Amino acid sequence: MGSENVFRFSVSAPQKLVEEFDTTIKKIGYDRSKAIQTAMRSFLDDYKLSHDVKEDVAGGLVIIYDHDVRGLEEGLTDIQHIYQNIISSTTHLHLDKHHCLEIIAVKGDAKLARKLSEEIMKKRGVKQNRLVVTTIAAQKSGSPNR
Numbered sequence: 001m002g003s004e005n006v007f008r009f010s011v012s013a014p015q016k017l018v019e020e021f022d023t024t025i026k027k028i029g030y031d032r033s034k035a036i037q038t039a040m041r042s043f044l045d046d047y048k049l050s051h052d053v054k055e056d057v058a059g060g061l062v063i064i065y066d067h068d069v070r071g072l073e074e075g076l077t078d079i080q081h082i083y084q085n086i087i088s089s090t091t092h093l094h095l096d097k098h099h100c101l102e103i104i105a106v107k108g109d110a111k112l113a114r115k116l117s118e119e120i121m122k123k124r125g126v127k128q129n130r131l132v133v134t135t136i137a138a139q140k141s142g143s144p145n146r
């Protein structure tokens with residue numbers, strides 16, 4: 001680590017986000033550099049798992065969408081029918097009057113899981129979309145004690 005080159009760079013962000021970020025990292029004793037580095041690493045890990053993996057994966061796609069957007073619910077159901085081969089279940093939570101959260105459990109081809117996620121993200125009214133997966137192979141080679 002000590003021999004690693006360190007670069008400085010500046011980042012623009014909305015004031016509110018920066019304030020919340022600073023308040024939060026203060027609580028856990030991180031400075032901005034450490035917190036940003038941690039966030040960058042976890043972003044890269046997520047990206048690798050959800051984009052670079054070629055074998056089968058298992059996990060979930062968590063989406064939050066605007067309940068009031070006309071046709072969105074039907075559109076999301078249509079997409080899920082197309083990808084039914086990799087979807088094992090869907091759980092729907094009515095968050096408040098205007099927002100729904102859906103957890104779509106996926107198991108199968110990583111490429112299809114990513115495509116499902118991308119198709120959903122394209123829909124107007126989808127506010128958050130997070131695909132969290134692990135490789136099935138990684139579990140097989142994991143600790144035998146579990």
Ligand code: NI
Pocket residue numbers: 067092093094095099100101
């Ligand atoms: Ni709902």
